[in-house]
């Protein structure tokens with residue numbers, strides 16, 4: 001597999017030498033100051049063998065990638081009951097869109113757009129203390145990554161709480177439709193904190209192994225649930241850019257506005273890439289490009 005190492009090294013060198021980095025997310029003030037000129041990539045094979053290149057040890061804000069882990073926890077707790085509150089269809093809208101939620105009476109299209117993820121967090125909370133819920137989420141990710149050094153960045157969470165007007169609008173609208181069990185403040189406080197979990201690409205690629213169906217991978221969920229999570233990542237993981245990502249990369253994946261992407265090669269590998277500059281969908285510009293090239297060069301696709 002030295003082939004994979006040389007592909008990653010070349011990808012990282014090419015990405016670092018091309019000057020168009022995209023723009024970092026500015027609507028979360030604490031993330032607006034991140035230097036866009038960074039790129040890191042890590043691939044962990046099903047047997048645990050690891051390959052990395054570029055800025056691989058820098059912790060970045062995982063943001064919406066954490067929605068994969070909260071969904072796994074919510075399905076474990078509530079099972080199919082969860083789908084009474086949230087759908088499973090691609091939204092075709094921006095991740096923080098408001099209009100569709102009203103048209104569909106407060107039932108978010110899928111668990112990865114903001115409204116859907118807020119409903120998932122609300123479901124996990126279910127009367128428990130936010131602190132305990134957050135401890136469970138962090139613990140799940142640490143167990144998946146087999147790494148205790150994964151934490152929440154409180155400054156990022158507070159920054160988003162202070163400026164998260166759109167998310168408050170979504171949560172209040174769901175509350176008005178009877179689709180929120182906790183107060184908007186309580187649910188969003190928990191949601192903003194799990195979005196603010198930080199990981200390096202290496203930690204994130206390791207954390208994704210539980211979604212790779214392989215004998216050596218950690219068993220945190222059943223094989224059936226693993227396949228369904230992968231299906232949702234493929235159809236909804238990149239919001240209104242999901243079709244384009246599926247066309248270009250052909251792998252189930254989840255993005256975050258911190259510039260990270262986690263992609264799963266079923267049965268074979270978990271891959272994480274990070275570059276904080278975003279494209280027009282709010283997904284990593286160079287991360288998407290690198291995933292497309294890696295998938296092509298490794299012949300990795302579910303199709």
Ligand code: DON
Nearest residue numbers: 063064095195255256257282
């Ligand atoms: O709620 C938000 O807007 C952020 N905490 C997460 C959004 C996000 O990561 C979208 N992904 N590209």
